[in-house]
Amino acid sequence: MSAFYDHFSRHAHGEGIKARSTHYCPGCGHGVAHRDLAAAIDELGIQDRTVLISPVGCSVFAYYYFDVGNSQAAHGRAPAVALGHKLAHPEAVVISYQGDGDLASIGLAETISIAQMGLPITVIFINNAIYGMTGGQLAPTSLMGQKTSTSPDGRVAAMGQPLKMAELIASLDGPVYVERVALFSARERVKARKAIKKAITNQVEGRGYSFIEIISECPTHLKMSPQEAEEWVKTKMEPVFPLGVKKDLTVEPWFKRGAPSFEPEAVLGLSGAERLDEDKPRTIANWPDHLPVRDIAIKLAGSGGDGAQTAALLLTRTAISVGFDATAIPSYGPESRGGTSYADVHIAEQEVLNPAASEPQVLVAFNAPSLAKFAPTVPAGGLILYDSTVVTDPGRLPAGRRILPIPLTRIAADLGRPMVKNVVALGALQSALNLLPEDSLVATLRHVLHDKPALLPLNESAYAAGRAAVESALAPA
Amino acid sequence: MSVAPRPKPFLEPQYCKGCLRCIEACPRECITPGSEINPATGLVPVELHLENCNGCTLCLQACPEPYGLRLETDPPAPAFAPNGDFELEDPAKLFGERCVANYSEGDQPDDQIALPACEPLVLKGTYASAIGALLAGCRHVFGYPITPSTEGAELMAKILPKLDGAFVQAVSEVAAVNMMYGAGGAGLPCMTFTSSPGFSLMLEGISYMIGAEVPGVFVNIMRAGPGLGNIAPEQADIKLACRGLGHGNTRALVLAPSTPQEMLDLTREAFALSFRYRNPVIILGDGYLGQMTGMVKLPPTMTRPGLPAWAVWGDRAHRHNLISSIALAEADLETHNQHLNRKYAAISACEQRVECHRCSDAEVLVVACNTPARMAKGAVEAARAQGVKAGLFRPITIWPFPIDTLAEILPGVERIVVVEAGPGQLEDELRLALSHAGIAPPPIDHVRRCGGILPAQSAILEGILQGEEVLS
Ligand code: SF4
Ligand code: SF4
Numbered sequence: 036m037s038a039f040y041d042h043f044s045r046h047a048h049g050e051g052i053k054a055r056s057t058h059y060c061p062g063c064g065h066g067v068a069h070r071d072l073a074a075a076i077d078e079l080g081i082q083d084r085t086v087l088i089s090p091v092g093c094s095v096f097a098y099y100y101f102d103v104g105n106s107q108a109a110h111g112r113a114p115a116v117a118l119g120h121k122l123a124h125p126e127a128v129v130i131s132y133q134g135d136g137d138l139a140s141i142g143l144a145e146t147i148s149i150a151q152m153g154l155p156i157t158v159i160f161i162n163n164a165i166y167g168m169t170g171g172q173l174a175p176t177s178l179m180g181q182k183t184s185t186s187p188d189g190r191v192a193a194m195g196q197p198l199k200m201a202e203l204i205a206s207l208d209g210p211v212y213v214e215r216v217a218l219f220s221a222r223e224r225v226k227a228r229k230a231i232k233k234a235i236t237n238q239v240e241g242r243g244y245s246f247i248e249i250i251s252e253c254p255t256h257l258k259m260s261p262q263e264a265e266e267w268v269k270t271k272m273e274p275v276f277p278l279g280v281k282k283d284l285t286v287e288p289w290f291k292r293g294a295p296s297f298e299p300e301a302v303l304g305l306s307g308a309e310r311l312d313e314d315k316p317r318t319i320a321n322w323p324d325h326l327p328v329r330d331i332a333i334k335l336a337g338s339g340g341d342g343a344q345t346a347a348l349l350l351t352r353t354a355i356s357v358g359f360d361a362t363a364i365p366s367y368g369p370e371s372r373g374g375t376s377y378a379d380v381h382i383a384e385q386e387v388l389n390p391a392a393s394e395p396q397v398l399v400a401f402n403a404p405s406l407a408k409f410a411p412t413v414p415a416g417g418l419i420l421y422d423s424t425v426v427t428d429p430g431r432l433p434a435g436r437r438i439l440p441i442p443l444t445r446i447a448a449d450l451g452r453p454m455v456k457n458v459v460a461l462g463a464l465q466s467a468l469n470l471l472p473e474d475s476l477v478a479t480l481r482h483v484l485h486d487k488p489a490l491l492p493l494n495e496s497a498y499a500a501g502r503a504a505v506e507s508a509l510a511p512a
Numbered sequence: 513m514s515v516a517p518r519p520k521p522f523l524e525p526q527y528c529k530g531c532l533r534c535i536e537a538c539p540r541e542c543i544t545p546g547s548e549i550n551p552a553t554g555l556v557p558v559e560l561h562l563e564n565c566n567g568c569t570l571c572l573q574a575c576p577e578p579y580g581l582r583l584e585t586d587p588p589a590p591a592f593a594p595n596g597d598f599e600l601e602d603p604a605k606l607f608g609e610r611c612v613a614n615y616s617e618g619d620q621p622d623d624q625i626a627l628p629a630c631e632p633l634v635l636k637g638t639y640a641s642a643i644g645a646l647l648a649g650c651r652h653v654f655g656y657p658i659t660p661s662t663e664g665a666e667l668m669a670k671i672l673p674k675l676d677g678a679f680v681q682a683v684s685e686v687a688a689v690n691m692m693y694g695a696g697g698a699g700l701p702c703m704t705f706t707s708s709p710g711f712s713l714m715l716e717g718i719s720y721m722i723g724a725e726v727p728g729v730f731v732n733i734m735r736a737g738p739g740l741g742n743i744a745p746e747q748a749d750i751k752l753a754c755r756g757l758g759h760g761n762t763r764a765l766v767l768a769p770s771t772p773q774e775m776l777d778l779t780r781e782a783f784a785l786s787f788r789y790r791n792p793v794i795i796l797g798d799g800y801l802g803q804m805t806g807m808v809k810l811p812p813t814m815t816r817p818g819l820p821a822w823a824v825w826g827d828r829a830h831r832h833n834l835i836s837s838i839a840l841a842e843a844d845l846e847t848h849n850q851h852l853n854r855k856y857a858a859i860s861a862c863e864q865r866v867e868c869h870r871c872s873d874a875e876v877l878v879v880a881c882n883t884p885a886r887m888a889k890g891a892v893e894a895a896r897a898q899g900v901k902a903g904l905f906r907p908i909t910i911w912p913f914p915i916d917t918l919a920e921i922l923p924g925v926e927r928i929v930v931v932e933a934g935p936g937q938l939e940d941e942l943r944l945a946l947s948h949a950g951i952a953p954p955p956i957d958h959v960r961r962c963g964g965i966l967p968a969q970s971a972i973l974e975g976i977l978q979g980e981e982v983l984s
């Protein structure tokens with residue numbers, strides 16, 4: 036049997052008899068299932084490709100014995116580990132070998148969710164109705180009335196009734212093949228072998244996920260001889276866990292995955308990167324001398340639909356495109372659902388140090404609550420620009436700040452789309468501040484709308500109208 | 513027509529556990545319970561009487577021992593001396609080529625693929641991190657949605673299928689980290705995006721990854737706790753990342769970016785570090801940084817990952833490999849821990865990273881990382897404008913803490929001000945690092961906010977100027 040190591044060098048360092056014998060108790064069903072699994076691997080000629088996931092439980096050391104790629108998983112997580120292996124290397128034949136505590140208790144979420152994904156892996160489930168490794172405690176598959184060290188008076192319904200995993204898995208849409216088999220007689224062992232082979236074949240051929248439940252003997256914790264344990268599985272377990280095929284779909288091979296791409300063009304394109312175009316005319320701006328600071332904080336605030344976030348990003352993008360540093364931080368989460376939505380923008384000649392705008396030199400307020408909330412944070416000498424269509428009564432605004440009431444909504448509405456009031460605001464801001472080079476924002480608009488050219492004229496008009504509104508407001512009477 | 517007789521079973525008594533399962537399996541009653549105790553095992557092996565045997569192999573199928581009942585055509589087992597040493601009759605045959613250590617062909621190295629020069633991108637931090645991962649060669653991302661980290665995962669979900677990679681939304685963070693254990697164990701770069709409560713759930717898996725030496729990158733966009741807390745930024749997982757990576761002797765490099773550019777650069781670097789040390793790497797961002805949009809320049813190359821020799825890949829060259837965190841014998845586990853300790857020591861010695869801003873003549877040294885370090889930088893500049901010699905010491909690795917550089921700066925420093933959007937976990941790391949290094953520090957003050965509030969530049973400035981606890 037070549038799927039077993041010649042020499043179990045991982046078992047007690049392969050010394051003495053352990054080099055060729057298992058750690059399992061005499062008569063343990065795990066050993067029988069191991070031989071079935073090894074036979075299937077041999078017959079299918081997939082030893083090199085096989086990756087076996089050992090669980091936590093008595094079969095934690097399955098990797099001592101199988102001469103295949105081995106990975107030992109945390110308790111209950113073997114199917115997740117198996118999925119990781121399968122997606123990393125789809126040609127690998129990945130087998131998750133698990134006991135009842137592992138698969139049907141602590142790992143239930145992984146078991147079900149990964150079965151439902153239906154990717155071609157093979158799960159071998161050893162159900163012996165008891166916890167072996169930890170010493171005979173109640174398992175999710177223990178029988179009603181079964182006495183275990185944690186159900187000393189026998190299992191009652193309030194401890195949960197035996198989970199019928201094969202039926203549960205078969206009820207999912209993901210798996211293609213589910214069968215429950217047993218080891219208690221020569222006849223059943225022949226069927227078990229066939230089932231395991233078929234479950235692996237389904238994977239090798241890319242047909243889908245298969246699940247084999249093997250009802251099995253734990254003579255030690257049943258406190259029986261192996262023969263009595265076989266009899267117990269046959270007469271007591273089998274009626275609760277009926278044997279047979281629970282699901283067997285005819286599915287054509289479908290699982291085929293290409294090797295991941297490392298094409299620079301593809302990766303850059305999907306990342307939104309654009310080739311540097313040396314010939315592209317570009318404006319490199321000098322920091323405007325009329326501004327007293329080299330790092331200006333701008334807060335744009337409104338309600339959810341006002342477009343403050345978009346305006347912030349347009350501003351940031353434009354500033355970066357002309358060689359400044361810039362950042363934008365949105366308010367996010369529940370705050371941004373419905374209520375106020377604000378964004379902090381910084382534009383700096385060199386490096387934005389502090390990206391927060393807790394004391395913004397410029398406030399653009401799209402509604403009254405935003406104006407009321409943030410106007411007091413604007414330091415002396417700052418600029419407060421607000422939508423005078425919406426805010427008809429600005430209340431008392433702090434003295435010593437430039438106040439610019441601009442009817443953003445009305446201007447946008449006159450253009451036919453109230454939504455573009457944020458772009459109107461950007462035009463207004465540009466005329467009020469003269470921070471960015473002439474028309475650099477229009478260049479950004481062109482850039483971001485290159486695949487929606489129909490929207491460009493409207494946005495350009497909005498921007499121009501915003502500029503005009505401020506210029507006429509500032510014009511000497 | 514005569515058919516060659518089928519091979520019959522044979523038994524090497526020392527590998528029989530006397531379970532008797534084979535007896536009932538034999539339709540011809542060839543097997544009987546034994547009567548003698550085997551001196552090597554103390555068990556009673558069965559006895560075979562093969563006169564009537566037809567070689568049906570049903571007894572073999574019943575035997576739980578791989579080397580219990582076998583066919584006479586199978587090679588015999590090597591003999592073992594009672595002291596446990598083998599008698600090496602023919603070593604080549606004994607081990608077979610399958611069992612030779614280092615059977616693998618060695619590491620297949622990474623390729624660096626040149627990228628054309630690109631315009632700077634304008635990206636939010638989580639996206640920058642995702643693109644950093646793509647450029648590091650990561651094509652496998654496993655995650656569970658959690659604010660404020662989800663956008664990184666969403667971008668991966670959009671991009672990876674187009675690159676024949678895989679994004680899997682797992683049933684939980686617990687499942688996600690174990691998918692990483694699988695893909696990382698297969699030798700490929702993989703990652704997750706998560707946030708504090710999700711990171712807590714991943715800690716068990718991280719301990720297993722560290723124990724089994726599986727690489728993987730965790731981007732934790734920290735939010736405020738404890739419990740469900742809220743989704744605003746807080747630096748409250750420094751303790752978990754530096755001191756609490758699940759059970760056992762666990763350590764991982766902890767990187768703390770403070771700009772979208774660093775989100776890209778450090779994510780990219782995290783993969784290289786993760787494979788260099790065969791260990792997970794944690795990136796701690798904060799909710800602000802995850803959401804912050806800024807300028808991001810792309811590197812000149814993209815990595816196409818090779819395959820390390822240790823990978824459990826599922827081919828002949830890697831068949832001997834095992835990914836496991838078990839060492840059953842105490843001495844083995846101690847040896848493994850000593851190996852891990854040497855690795856941690858190497859990381860501590862070689863991977864300390866820090867940005868020092870105006871530190872050379874600083875009298876007041878501000879220590880801060882992530883977004884609060886940017887507020888702190890603003891405050892340092894403001895203090896300098898007032899003639900106060902302030903400097904910013906910004907750890908980029910929190911573990912290992914950049915204590916070597918700090919030790920060089922400290923002699924001129926009169927006061928340290930630790931600035932945190934959190935309950936003081938960075939200060940704990942600072943104090944521990946000082947203590948381990950045997951350095952008596954100058955007085956340490958702090959400016960702290962938590963619950964999702966960042967220390968304001970003005971409060972930090974006050975902390976620098978006054979040397980009082982501004983808020984705790
Ligand atoms: S405790 Fe039970 S399941 Fe575990 S090895 Fe022994 S017999 Fe097998
Ligand atoms: S090969 Fe068949 S006939 Fe021979 S001992 Fe085994 S079970 Fe009996």
Ligand code: SF4
Nearest residue numbers: 528531532534575580
């Ligand atoms: S089944 Fe195997 S281990 Fe059990 S008695 Fe028979 S030969 Fe021995």
